[in-house]
Every structure is written in C-alpha cells, then in structure tokens.
Amino acid sequence: MGQMNLSTRQLRAFLALAELRSFTRAANRCHLSQPAFSALVRSLEEALGARLFDRDTRNVELTAEGRLLEEPARRLVADFEGLVADMGDRVARRKGRVSVAALPSLAAGWLPGLFAEFRRTNPGVDLALHDTLSDQCLDLVRAGRADFALAATGPESPEWTTEVLCRDRFHLVCRRDHPLATKAALRVKDLAGYPFVHFSRASSVRQHLEAALHPQQMATVLEVEHLTTVMGMVEEGVGITVVPGLTLFEFERGSLVHRPFNLAGLTRTIYLVRRADRSLSIAARSLYELMIERKPVSRRN
Amino acid sequence: MGQMNLSTRQLRAFLALAELRSFTRAANRCHLSQPAFSALVRSLEEALGARLFDRDTRNVELTAEGRLLEEPARRLVADFEGLVADMGDRVARRKGRVSVAALPSLAAGWLPGLFAEFRRTNPGVDLALHDTLSDQCLDLVRAGRADFALAATGPESPEWTTEVLCRDRFHLVCRRDHPLATKAALRVKDLAGYPFVHFSRASSVRQHLEAALHPQQMATVLEVEHLTTVMGMVEEGVGITVVPGLTLFEFERGSLVHRPFNLAGLTRTIYLVRRADRSLSIAARSLYELMIERKPVSRRN
DNA sequence: CACACTTACGATATTCGTAAGGATT
DNA sequence: AATCCTTACGAATATCGTAAGTGTG
Numbered sequence: 001m002g003q004m005n006l007s008t009r010q011l012r013a014f015l016a017l018a019e020l021r022s023f024t025r026a027a028n029r030c031h032l033s034q035p036a037f038s039a040l041v042r043s044l045e046e047a048l049g050a051r052l053f054d055r056d057t058r059n060v061e062l063t064a065e066g067r068l069l070e071e072p073a074r075r076l077v078a079d080f081e082g083l084v085a086d087m088g089d090r091v092a093r094r095k096g097r098v099s100v101a102a103l104p105s106l107a108a109g110w111l112p113g114l115f116a117e118f119r120r121t122n123p124g125v126d127l128a129l130h131d132t133l134s135d136q137c138l139d140l141v142r143a144g145r146a147d148f149a150l151a152a153t154g155p156e157s158p159e160w161t162t163e164v165l166c167r168d169r170f171h172l173v174c175r176r177d178h179p180l181a182t183k184a185a186l187r188v189k190d191l192a193g194y195p196f197v198h199f200s201r202a203s204s205v206r207q208h209l210e211a212a213l214h215p216q217q218m219a220t221v222l223e224v225e226h227l228t229t230v231m232g233m234v235e236e237g238v239g240i241t242v243v244p245g246l247t248l249f250e251f252e253r254g255s256l257v258h259r260p261f262n263l264a265g266l267t268r269t270i271y272l273v274r275r276a277d278r279s280l281s282i283a284a285r286s287l288y289e290l291m292i293e294r295k296p297v298s299r300r301n
Numbered sequence: 302m303g304q305m306n307l308s309t310r311q312l313r314a315f316l317a318l319a320e321l322r323s324f325t326r327a328a329n330r331c332h333l334s335q336p337a338f339s340a341l342v343r344s345l346e347e348a349l350g351a352r353l354f355d356r357d358t359r360n361v362e363l364t365a366e367g368r369l370l371e372e373p374a375r376r377l378v379a380d381f382e383g384l385v386a387d388m389g390d391r392v393a394r395r396k397g398r399v400s401v402a403a404l405p406s407l408a409a410g411w412l413p414g415l416f417a418e419f420r421r422t423n424p425g426v427d428l429a430l431h432d433t434l435s436d437q438c439l440d441l442v443r444a445g446r447a448d449f450a451l452a453a454t455g456p457e458s459p460e461w462t463t464e465v466l467c468r469d470r471f472h473l474v475c476r477r478d479h480p481l482a483t484k485a486a487l488r489v490k491d492l493a494g495y496p497f498v499h500f501s502r503a504s505s506v507r508q509h510l511e512a513a514l515h516p517q518q519m520a521t522v523l524e525v526e527h528l529t530t531v532m533g534m535v536e537e538g539v540g541i542t543v544v545p546g547l548t549l550f551e552f553e554r555g556s557l558v559h560r561p562f563n564l565a566g567l568t569r570t571i572y573l574v575r576r577a578d579r580s581l582s583i584a585a586r587s588l589y590e591l592m593i594e595r596k597p598v599s600r601r602n
Numbered sequence: 603c604a605c606a607c608t609t610a611c612g613a614t615a616t617t618c619g620t621a622a623g624g625a626t627t
Numbered sequence: 628a629a630t631c632c633t634t635a636c637g638a639a640t641a642t643c644g645t646a647a648g649t650g651t652g
Contacts, residue, residue: 034619057633279364333644356606
C-alpha cells in the first residue's frame with residue numbers, strides 16, 4: 001500500500017484531461033492514442049482508488065475528488081519540471097557554481113583571462129576563487145569548500161587525484177642597472193651576495209630556492225606577502241628577487257630585467273588537485289578541462 | 302524533451318541509495334533485485350542527463366548534482382505521498398466534507414439522529430447543513446454550495462437527478478379540547494371553519510393544503526416561520542394547524558392532539574435531489590446512501 | 603577470494619496502437 | 628449517421644530476477 005508508483009505521465013494526463021475535458025484532445029496533447037490515454041487515466045484512478053472524472057460519451061467532468069486533486073497535481077508537476085529543468089541547466093552549464101582554490105601567483109596572472117573566457121562561454125555559472133597558498137588550497141578542497149585546487153604540491157595519497165598542469169621556471173628579477181642583469185652565465189649561487197626580497201617562508205618559490213642554494217644562504221632583506229610589494233621593492237633597488245615565470249607579467253617594466261634559471265631544481269610544477277572520492281560537478285569539470293586545454297606556458301626568456 | 306517521464310519509484314530509489322549508500326541494501330528496501338535496482342537508478346540518471354552517484358565496487362557517494370537533487374526529491378516524494386494519503390483518507394471516509402440542503406421540517410426532526418449516526422461512523426468527515434425552503438435548497442445545490450438537497454419538489458429536468466426518499470402525510474394538530482380533536486371522519490373541508498395558524502406561503506405544507514381545499518379558503522389568523530412558534534400558538538388555542546408527519550415530534554404534548562388525513566393530496570413527497578452533471582463526492586455518496594437506508598417513516602397515527 | 607556493482611539474457615508484465623463495440627446526440 | 632469513450636487483442640517495449648562478469652581490497 002505504501003509502495004505506490006505514480007508517474008508524471010499520469011499526472012500530466014490527468015491535468016490535460018481536466019483542462020481539455022476530452023479524452024481525444026487530451027490524448028493528442030500527450031502524444032498517445034486515445035485508448036492508451038484512456039488506460040493511463042484509468043491506471044491513475046485505480047492507483048488512487050477514486051474516480052477522478054465523470055464521463056459519458058458526451059461530457060467529461062472532474063469529480064469532487066478530481067477537483068481536489070487538480071491544484072496539488074499541477075503544483076507537483078510544475079515542481080517536477082522545475083527540478084528537471086534545473087538539472088538540465090546544470091548539464092548544459094547554464095547554471096552551476098565552481099569554486100577554485102589557487103596559488104596567488106596563478107590567481108593574478110593566468111586565471112583572470114581563463115575565468116573571463118569561461119564566463120563568456122558559460123555565463124550562468126558562478127565562479128568563486130580562493131587565492132591562497134598550497135596547503136590552504138588543499139584544506140579548502142578537503143573541506144568541500146572548493147571543487148579543486150591549483151597547487152604547487154602534488155600530494156601522493158589515495159585521498160587525492162592529481163594531474164600536472166604545467167611546469168613553471170623561476171626567474172631572477174632585478175633592476176636593469178644591477179650587476180646580475182647582464183652577467184653572462186646566470187647561476188643560483190650568484191644570488192647569495194645580493195640583498196634579496198623574499199616571499200613568505202611558506203611560499204613554494206622560497207622553498208625551492210633555499211633547497212637549490214643549500215648550504216649557502218641568501219641575504220634576505222625583506223620578507224613580504226604580496227607580489228606587488230615585491231615588485232615595488234625591487235624597482236626601488238631594495239633588493240633582487242626570484243619569481244615563477246607565471247608572475248612575470250607583474251615585472252614587465254622598463255626599469256626591470258628578468259632572466260630565467262636553467263637549473264631543473266628551480267622549476268616548480270603546478271598541479272590540478274581534486275578529491276579522489278568525489279567526481280567534479282559538471283560545471284567544475286568544464287572549468288577543469290578548460291584549464292588543461294589552456295595550459296599556462298612558462299616564459300622561456 | 303519537455304515530455305519527461307519520471308516515476309516516484311525512481312525518486313524513491315534515488316533517496317534510498319543516497320541514504321544507504323549501497324545498491325544491495327537500497328534494493329532490499331525497494332523490494333527489488335539488486336540489478337533491477339541498478340537499472341532503475343541508471344534510468345533516472347539517463348532521464349536527468351546527469352550522473353547522480355559516484356560508485357565503484359566499494360563505495361557509493363552522491364555527486365555534486367546528486368546532492369543538489371536530494372532535498373527537492375525528498376520533498377517531492379513527501380508531497381506525492383501526502384497527496385495519495387489524502388485521497389486514501391477520503392476514499393476511506395476518514396476525511397471529507399458533505400454539505401446538505403434540507404427543508405427545516407427534516408432538519409429538525411429526522412436529520413439530527415441521522416447526522417449523529419454518520420458522525421459516529423465517519424468521525425473525520427465534516428458535515429454542513431443548510432435548513433431552508435425547497436427552492437433555496439435547489440439553488441444551493443445548483444451553485445455547488447451543497448452536495449445534494451432534501452426537498453419537497455422533484456424537479457423534472459435534465460439538470461437534476463432525483464430520487465424519492467419518502468412520502469409524508471399531513472396531520473391536523475389542535476388542542477385536545479378542540480371540536481376537531483374528536484370528530485369521527487376528518488376531512489379537509491372541516492378545516493375551513495376554524496382559525497388557522499399557517500406556515501409561510503412558500504412552504505410546501507401550505508401549498509398542498511390550499512390546493513386540496515380549493516376553492517374554499519382557510520381562516521388564517523397567523524402566518525409564522527418557525528415550527529416552534531406554530532406549536533406555541535396552537536397550544537395556547539390561537540388556532541389549529543396542519544403539519545407534515547415528520548414534524549410531529551414537536552407536537553407530542555398532553556394538551557395537543559394530532560390526526561392524519563387520508564386524502565392522497567395531503568401527502569408530500571420528499572426527494573433527494575442532486576445535480577445530474579456531477580457525481581457525488583465519496584463522503585456525500587456515503588451520507589446519501591445512509592439516508593436511503595434510514596428512510597424516515599411518516600407516522601400513521 | 604570475498605564483496606559489491608555491472609552486464610547478459612530469457613521470462614514476465616506493461617503499454618502501445620489498431621480495430622471493433624456501445625452509447626448518445 | 629457521427630461522435631466519443633471503452634473494450635479487445637496482438638505487437639512492441641519495459642522490467643524483472645537469475646546468473647555470469649568485473650574490479651577492488
């Protein structure tokens with residue numbers, strides 16, 4: 001008794017008949033032969049245990065119970081259709097939400113153009129971006145607050161599914177009048193002698209750099225958070241710095257020079273990281289795939 | 302595309318799987334074999350065009366789209382079940398409403414006991430009673446404000462379906478000390494000489510009486526609306542009166558006498574009248590049938 | 603290898619459309 | 628006679644359960 005099966009077709013048939021008051025016309029609207037339609041209405045009446053229409057050969061009218069059913073049925077069908085339409089919108093990416101957690105270096109340079117392209121293609125999909133360091137990016141994904149992350153660490157764990165997005169070479173940035181700006185063969189150990197403007201200790205750039213320079217140490221004069229701050233400091237000659245290729249857009253000014261390192265250790269890998277136990281939402285997968293398609297290219301010069 | 306068919310079984314399967322996170326257990330809950338259940342879930346995913354569960358051999362989890370569907374689906378199924386349950390209540394007469402339009406003479410004497418019996422059997426069904434004269438009874442039914450009427454006229458029209466409920470003989474009512482109280486053969490024309498307390502001109506009693514007496518006229522001293530008033534007047538000796546047998550309960554007191562007329566013309570017929578173009582609601586039919594079963598019996602003495 | 607979901611497949615039920623039936627105007 | 632709903636019935640479709648397949652711990 002409790003396991004009643006009702007279909008939207010039955011309710012739609014009911015509503016069509018209630019409106020048109022004719023089996024023949026209602027059957028047409030439902031794209032059914034008239035006898036099949038008749039059977040469908042009968043099946044609904046039997047399922048509910050109540051006659052819903054008074055019909056003879058000339059007239060079709062709702063019974064008292066039918067009239068009672070009309071409004072709830074209409075609402076129910078509308079809800080159903082709304083639900084299906086909503087899902088259809090998501091599948092068609094006319095609707096949805098993607099939340100990405102990404103390193104600030106990507107967030108500032110590469111992501112804006114990519115987000116813009118995504119928005120042009122999928123104007124109905126909301127985008128959210130958390131620009132924070134790798135570990136916090138992963139925390140956000142783990143907590144379900146971000147769909148996936150762009151991070152500099154590719155955690156090897158059954159918890160995660162990772163994919164390499166690109167590799168990003170480190171570049172020296174200094175004033176045009178700095179000795180290193182013109183030095184023939186640029187090597188890591190050359191950095192040791194000059195005042196250096198660092199990113200925070202947690203940043204991937206700094207960790208790679210210290211590892212490559214070990215056991216030498218750099219002459220750190222400043223430790224800042226923001227890319228723009230670094231740029232200002234270097235431009236004023238406070239020190240030199242090293243940044244990933246993907247952030248070079250910030251340093252394209254006449255007074256500054258940037259030069260790549262060729263050492264393999266001075267390369268970071270950017271990973272796309274997502275939870276292994278969850279698939280991406282349709283919208284998220286769409287953005288994810290666009291990222292792979294539009295991989296950032298680390299500058300060679 | 303717009304003609305999507307979804308069934309409650311699909312939604313129930315979805316909800317069971319979302320809750321139990323196991324095809325096997327959810328299939329059990331739905332009383333299906335596990336492969337049949339699997340196919341049911343797949344059919345829903347195909348209908349919506351979106352994968353709703355991430356499943357491998359070990360784990361079953363909702364996808365982002367599945368999580369979005371969960372709450373609306375739960376609500377929708379609950380609404381469905383509410384609707385079916387409500388209809389079931391009406392079919393079982395645990396719920397509903399009947400509105401009857403009846404002549405005051407029936408409303409006061411016969412209906413109370415009948416309504417009481419109906420309420421005992423169907424405590425959930427609301428009852429409404431309009432006690433008014435025949436023509437207004439029919440108006441109420443025509444307007445849909447009453448399900449059927451108990452009237453003294455059986456209109457012959459395709460608009461109405463009528464059924465005889467009972468016949469009701471008229472009785473003379475007078476004081477025990479009145480000459481007519483003991484007169485051997487009681488005839489209609491005997492009424493002409495005595496002061497008479499009448500019902501309103503629209504009442505069925507009066508119409509029958511005047512027709513039977515024609516061309517003689519009665520010595521009307523008063524014209525009142527309510528049965529109780531008539532009783533008081535007659536008891537005080539203001540006049541005599543004639544009432545239908547079904548109202549005699551009001552005149553059962555030591556000081557009064559009532560005597561039936563044997564003339565066929567001094568009989569009224571009580572009809573059950575309902576709209577021909579509408580069936581009765583389940584609750585209304587139930588009361589209607591109870592009325593036929595418990596037909597009032599017009600007193601013979 | 604045990605467990606859990608999927609695929610394969612034959613049997614059963616349901617649903618369909620065409621055609622005939624019945625009632626009403 | 629025309630119209631409209633119902634019934635009848637064979638055909639197409641869907642759904643079921645059993646059994647075999649597949650992947651994972």
